Amino acid sequence: MAVDVQRWRGTATEEPDPTARVASRRLLGSLLRPYKRQIAVLVALLLAQNFAGMAGPYLVKLGIDRGIPPLTGGRDDPTVLVTVAVAFAGATAAEFLTRRWYLALSGRVGNAVLLDLRTRVYRHFQRLSIGFHERFTSGRVIARLTSDVDNISELADGALDDLVLAGLSVLSVAGILLWLDPPLALVTLASFPFLLWLSRWFQRASARAYRRTRETIALVIIHFVESLGGIRAVQAFRRERRNDEIFGAVNDDYRRASLTAQRLVATYSPAIKVIGNVSIAIVLTYGGWRVLHGHAEVGVLAAFLLYLRRFYEPIQELAQFYNTLQSATAALEKLAAVLDEPCSVPEPASPAPLRHPVGALTFDRVSFAYRSGTVVIPSLDLHVPAGQTIALVGATGAGKSTVAKLVARFYDPTSGEVRLDGVDLRSVAEDDLRRAVVMVTQENYLFSGTVASNIGFGRPGASRVEIEAAAAAIGADEFIRGLPDGYDTDVRKRGGRLSAGQRQLVAFARAFLADPAVLILDEATSSLDIPSERLVQEALRTILASRTALVIAHRLSTVEIADRVLVLSGGRIVEDGPPASLIRGGGHYAELHTQWRDSLL
Template identity: 40%
Template sequence: MGHGMGMPVAKPMDFRGSLRRLLGMLRPERALLVVAVVLTAGTVTLSVLGPKVLGTATDVVFGGVIGRRLPADVTQAQAVEGLRRDGEVELADMLAAMDHVTPGQGVDTGALRGVLLTVLALYAGAWVLGWVQGLLTTHVVQRAVFRMREEVEAKLSRLPLRHVDRQPRGELLSRVTNDIDNIAQTLQQTLSQLIQAVLMVVGVLGMMLWISPVLALVAVLTVPLAGVVTAVIAKRAQPQFVAQWASTGRLNSHVEEMYSGHALVKVFGRQQDASRTFHAENEALYEASFRANAISGIIHPAMMFIGNLGYVVIAVVGGLRVAAGAISLGDVQAFIQYSRQFTQPLTQVASMMNLLQSGVASAERVFELLDAPEQSPEPIDAPRPDPVRGRVELEHVSFRYDADKPLIEDLSLSVEPGRTVAIVGPTGAGKTTLVNLLMRFYDVDSGRILLDGVDTATMDRETLRRSLGMVLQDTWLFGGTIADNIAYGRPGATREEVLDAARVTHVDRFVRTLPDGYDTVVDEEAGNVSAGEKQLLTIARAFIADPAILVLDEATSSVDTRTEVLVQHAMAALRQGRTSFVIAHRLSTIRDADLILVMERGSIVEQGTHDALVAAGGAYARLYASQFAAAAAPVD
């Protein structure tokens, strides 16, 4: 674990394709998105008009200052002519270009008040439209992420067990939780801002061209430079964001493993090893995150620097144009504000690139999960045995987990209804694999498995699995009451049915000792019940399902000796009329099985009853003798 962490992935990311696919998820909400764009356009329009109108206020004030200095008995034209006669050509040109000058009078407060109220109304309207637009954008984004979560949940149910088994649990959980949350944050923070930024650039550029094409050209010249800088930096940052989220998944996987196995970590004294691995993983995540954000973080100051250069040039050129009388002081003030508004969205978009890149990297991880190969689709009008009697046949079944590692080859078997079949053999012989094939957790590579004459490959998986009950060696309980955990085996089970199943499986004897009885809440780790009691609860859950076929994979491994005897009697009663497959390592628990299969390397090497196999002196007899010999061996 941890090899290559923090390093850029070898395969480059398809940033454009993934971004296009991510935005395509907003298509179902396109009507609201159009309304949000219209509202954004309204917000931008009002915001863009503000500086131009405010520039008029500056002209009113400046005109009042100049008018107070002029004699009251002359007109503006006469004052301009007098200045030209005195050789003050530039001052005369500037005065001639002014619209709000009345010689001998000061600032027109009435006109100033009207301008300021107009500006206030414009900005208030922009705020209201922006608020409504923000609500709509939030709705669009959250609905899109809601659908993504549903797609991921549905995808998980369609993934074959082979895919899930090969994925670290923490890595898978990271994609389902962290990456989707990051996508939601990215869309929420960038979608409306990107739309507003684009419209703002267009609107501001139009106003700048209206005020002064010359100054507009100066402002526009900074755009290509900003684009080149952003593209170069973003290209270097994107692989680092990919590495960051890959490192996040690996770190989560390690934390999940260490948490779920914390008892074993302590038992074997591996806390320091686990801590060292965690620190290594955490350091790799830090390095990847630092590189990603450090590189992308250059964008914002670079854009600010370019914007400030443009601001300085505009201020100088604008001052010269005012002095030449080609433009009013208010228009220069408005243009300077527009230059800020012009570079601000560009800077904003550039600074959002790190967030956008991070979100697209997460989206690609989620899309990789959504694009994973699925299990074969369920057939339409699938056949089913009716009723299910429990006859199981395997005809020349072959299966392997890896193409170059044979496991089960040409296996044939016939089990009559109501019989108990025990499967024994050394570790890796294929015992659990045989059960997984029966449950269709995996599909056979060749051959057929028949249930009452119906090929299970043609059956609906849910229908097939409703006919089987399974108890695994690894117990699983969910957070809820004991009664809820038992009733999980049959939706709609009544309280009395839960109690009956508990009595049969001897769960009732320890539940009665608990303060809240069947209403006792167990957590996900079931820390308030013992390992043997957890096993009994899972057996009760299988019993209440009332399946036609029982699959018990070392189901009594965690039960104490006395309880095991009771459970064996209960299972013997339950197996009446039901086909049962029992995987067992303790051969004493399957002596009464109708048929015992001895598997080695994916093949059945022996089959028969307990007495017949012991008498034959073969592989089973050696296994049986070794267990009793080990039990009788002295302990040093």
């Protein structure tokens, strides 16, 4: 069990790619590029807000030094205080208005950027090949679209402008202090090397800590999704205790990673406060001495103390903002890595026309190996005339499903060509290929929604009459009309409201509506009972008529309707011919047929 937990930790943790930071900056630039003008306005608003905020302490200085009689040599001129008060009110109003305008505009820009990001990631996940999704778990996909996007959203929703304002405040205050009283400012800025060293340490340590929190929360999400996605198997094989231990381990990893990040904040923030308080005490002492000896005005000292508050408080807040920035940066790096993931079956730059496909298939010296290096098809030459039904049989791992996936172009061959009507599939536009080639698998995946909408996936835009006609053609109309709401019945999650045979018939109706030139049936009847299989067999005869078909099945009752049987072994064709001829020949297929017939007795 401990080994299982360690394996889970080791295989799921993602180390950042060395080029991830460059990729994330490129992604950020592409997201922000359409909003250059709005960003320029936002920068101007931030500068105006910072200017208005910086005016307050200076106005206090003017009010003290020029408007209070004991400090002005006894002159009693109330207009100075009134002017200062009005100016202070104006600065406050300006700060409020610019802040409000900034938040409204930044909210619009931020949400537009996040919408664009989510759309890009979602579309890219859909475009990526089956091979990618077979190795990139559903939990990691969900983590990208939820947890990672949420971290970027948190930054866009207010933390970024606070971070920028804090930086502007620190720089502005430093400049104003040097302008007001250089000697006093130099004493104040003597703490800057300590602040710089402390901030640099925190920057490096928090970057590592927050990248670790992103990795560990991804593990939590991955395990949670996979455990509940396979809840039937979990409960059937009593795996709850083991899953609890794995979840407890990854959850504790996340807790410890978060605790490490919080400890850094707990060290950094109080240290900044201590440095700030010590600096204020020194300024108050030295500044008071300068006022007493006539080297500085009381208003300058008061302004200094007010500005120092605006100097150290933002630095303290930078801790929280920087944590959010680091978390968002780590998330953006992971999203950039996903978006940079190349599609192993790319869309052709100049697609070859495929206007009226008839379904002739050719494998020309095709070989194929998966990413692991395992060669599944060493060399395959095959021609399937248009309209012929081919059955692929053989032991598990013989290469049957791989041949089907190559025809559907879920993968591209390592070498050689797979051609449809003489055109290399790598030169066919994806839309044309998906209209010409349709695969029906044993999963019979149905989406949440009505029966009609699930059949309609076969041809987007099909009318209700066409959907019902397709169902009637393959014999599904009767059972559909017997459902509580007929074609408008909600099939529920993954078609759970329907039986296996009913789901299969809906899937066949979907394929019939699509009307492809080539139909692939990959173990499409393997999960059916005998009565359901007989019902589906009748539908098969309808759906396979007048089209090229590749049928993969262990049940030879399905194979018997084929015009031609290919027996595969080790990715090679070892027998090829009509079913009846192969049975009389006494070879591999004859042996399989005998075993199947005996299993029915």
